[in-house]
Amino acid sequence: MADGKQPQDTSRRSFLKNSGIAIGGLIVGGVVGGALGGGQKTTQKEEVEKVVEKTVDYNQALMYFNQEQFQITEAAAERIYPKDDLGPGAKDLGVAYYIDHQLASPWGMNAKEYMQGPFFPDAPANLGMQSPLRRHEIFSIGLKGLADYCQQKYSKKFQELSEEEQDAVLKVFEEGKEFKLVGTTTSAFFKLLRSATIEGVYSDPMYGGNKDMQGWKMRNYPGNQMGYAKDIEKEGLVKYEPKSLHDHMSMGK
Structure with missing residues (x-):
């Protein structure tokens, strides 16, 4: 202007x-x-x-499973660790998300393990997995096997069965005799599923399971505390509010 x-x-x-x-x-x-x-x-x-x-937990997002695999895993994990009067089950604890994230990680690909033959099916546990398949491959084969077995026996999806029927199917897979998988065994898959379910219940919430640290709270487990020096000389049992690794991320800022 x-x-x-x-x-x-x-x-x-x-x-x-x-x-x-x-x-x-x-x-x-x-x-x-x-x-x-x-x-x-x-x-x-x-x-x-x-x-x-309406805050969304963005940790609960699929990284490996498709929707069908996730739904089967969620239902199966709930039967392994069901909800009861003592607290939430695997579904409410977000265990299926934990398993999904682990399968998408180096753990799911056995990235840090020796994966060359020969493989010995009867080898002692300290020798690790005796299979050329990665964990994510065993899971994919096992979940498809669960789906196929349920269609053959019940003409339903695993997640549509009653709790009693789901337990019966998982028992068949645990015993590893009645139904065969190609490339692995039902018992190997069930063992991996059960182990991952328990891990998801009690892992740090940062990894997708143990939602709101409820798994720890049921056990009165303190989680990831910075130290115990101030309470070490106290008499009796000291109960702590559990802390996640995430609780320490902002400290010192």
């Missing part, structure tokens, strides 16, 4: 400032809805509370 003055931005900046719109469209002034459609008015506090209630 000729006089050197800058024009005032009254079209956008002033509107945002005066109306109280939050970036992202979360809150419009102190009231949402009333000015935009004549509906019921909602305060900023109420809108924020709604957002908090």
Whole structure:
């Protein structure tokens, strides 16, 4: 302009400032809805509370399984570690997510293990897995076997069976006699499934299972504490609120 003055931005900046719109469209002034459609008015506090209630656990996302594999694993893990009067079962603890994440990790691919032959089926446990298959491959074969067996015997999916029927199917796989898999055995798959289920119940929540540390709370397990020096001389049992590895990530900032 000729006089050197800058024009005032009254079209956008002033509107945002005066109306109280939050970036992202979360809150419009102190009231949402009333000015935009004549509906019921909602305060900023109420809108924020709604957002908090809908917070998503992004740790619960599939990394290896497809939906069918996940549903079978979730149902099978629940029968191995079922919900009861003492606390939640594998499903509520997010165990199937833990297993999924582990299978997608180097553990699922046996990345740090010697995987060359010869393999000895009757070798002692300290020699590790005696199979050319990776863990994620054993899981995929085993889950397909579960699905095939259930269709043959019940004409249903595993997750559609009653709890008693699911237990019977898992018992068949544990014993490893009635149904055969190609490349591995049902008993090897069941052993891996059971072990991974228990790990998911009691692992640190950062890895996908033990949701809200409920597995630890049922056992009065303190989790990942920074130290016990302040309580070491106290008499009797000292009960701690459990802590996850995540609880220490912001310390020192």
